[in-house]
Amino acid sequence: MLEIKNLHVELEEEDKKILKGVDLTIEAGKVHAIMGPNGSGKSTLSYVLSGKSGYTVTDGSANLLGEDLLDMDPEARAAAGLFLAFQYPVEIPGVGNMTFLRTAVNAQRKARGEDELSAAEFLKSVREKAKSLKIDADMLKRPVNVGFSGGEKKRNEILQMAMLEPKMCILDETDSGLDVDAMKLVSDGVNALRDAGRSFLVITHYQRLLDHIKPDVVHIMADGRIVKTGGPELALEVENNGYADILAEVL
Numbered sequence: 001m002l003e004i005k006n007l008h009v010e011l012e013e014e015d016k017k018i019l020k021g022v023d024l025t026i027e028a029g030k031v032h033a034i035m036g037p038n039g040s041g042k043s044t045l046s047y048v049l050s051g052k053s054g055y056t057v058t059d060g061s062a063n064l065l066g067e068d069l070l071d072m073d074p075e076a077r078a079a080a081g082l083f084l085a086f087q088y089p090v091e092i093p094g095v096g097n098m099t100f101l102r103t104a105v106n107a108q109r110k111a112r113g114e115d116e117l118s119a120a121e122f123l124k125s126v127r128e129k130a131k132s133l134k135i136d137a138d139m140l141k142r143p144v145n146v147g148f149s150g151g152e153k154k155r156n157e158i159l160q161m162a163m164l165e166p167k168m169c170i171l172d173e174t175d176s177g178l179d180v181d182a183m184k185l186v187s188d189g190v191n192a193l194r195d196a197g198r199s200f201l202v203i204t205h206y207q208r209l210l211d212h213i214k215p216d217v218v219h220i221m222a223d224g225r226i227v228k229t230g231g232p233e234l235a236l237e238v239e240n241n242g243y244a245d246i247l248a249e250v251l
């Protein structure tokens, strides 16, 4: 699904190296988690994969289903099946949530050569998915994320993901700022989307999210590289002992 090789990334503005040789392969149907200290480059990795400007790739590659991601504009990446749930979801004043979702879904379908959803089909689908995430009708009518609580923003990201039906889903600290009930809702939403043809990269600081969204593989990222890879037990080790022991071993 996703194959990242030796990815090196610098900031465009200043001479600062952030990713220093990331290698990561995620097979179809798998859930990988990335944990790691603040500032290790986790969000940068998700931004570079999704095509945010401001970064220069100085070496390496990133392919989605065999296509060169780094060569595509962000829209093409989304059309190819990539989705990023932001660590800090953006407010979009003046754009209704429902309008935003419908425009995005139809743009996606068009790029894939599929017919647009009718208004009735779209409404039915969005209402069903919103209900399971406990997103009420009022939140669907308001401008995207404007005045939403932290937890509502995160649930809205999952609604977008459910509507767009991506192949490679990246969730950047979707659990941060969620209370226990919201975390369960979000996890259930993610688990409902788990499928043999869909993969997830879950970036998190906390093992407790991984109790709900059970990962196949856990990676530790530090100083711009993946420094250790293991199974779910690696997340427990971090939870119990922090990063110090792991980092002392590898850095």
Ligand code: ADP
Binding pocket: 011, 018, 036, 037, 038, 039, 040, 041, 042, 043, 044, 045, 054
């Ligand atoms: P993480 O998500 O693991 O906490 P980030 O990817 O957000 O880490 O950041 C990695 C490093 O790059 C940090 O030191 C951060 O300050 C720096 N960084 C990222 N983006 C920028 C930017 N636009 N300007 C300056 N520094 C940045």
Ligand code: MG
Binding pocket: 038, 039
């Ligand atoms: Mg951080």
Ligand code: MG
Binding pocket: 042, 043, 044, 087, 172, 173
């Ligand atoms: Mg981050």
